[in-house]
Each structure stands twice: as structure tokens, then as C-alpha cells.
Amino acid sequence: MKDPKAMKQRLKELEKRRDELLKELKELKRRFENKELSHEEYEIKRHGIEREIVEVMDRLVQIQFLLGGGP
Secondary structure, eight states: OOOHHHHHHHHHHHHHHHHHHHHHHHHHHHHHHTTSSOHHHHHHHHHHHHHHHHHHHHHHHHHHHHTTOOO
């Protein structure tokens, strides 16, 4: 993906997904604290969400670098 316009669009999509995942994580914590989930369910789901957040953040950094916003 070398088209700057496409890269900027992908950046927006990834930022939106990151925000969605952070909301999911917050909601998951709320459900756990309200005893709607067992500790095991909470840990499994949290791990999956956190793993996806790391992947999304990695892609965000890569695109930002390619667009000239990196270090």
C-alpha cells in the first residue's frame, strides 16, 4: 500500500478499531467486576482483546512512519 490517500484511510480505520477495542476492554472489565464473567473467562477475553490492540497499534505505527510521521 503506497498510495498516501489509501494509507490515510487505513490509518483512520485502524484508529477507529483501536478505540473500539479499548471500549471493549473497559466493558469487559465492568462485566467482570459485576460478576457477570468468571475470572477465567475474563482473562481469556482480555488476552484476546489486548493481543488485537497490540497488532492494531503496530500497524498504526508502521503507517504513520510511512506517511512521514514517525521518528
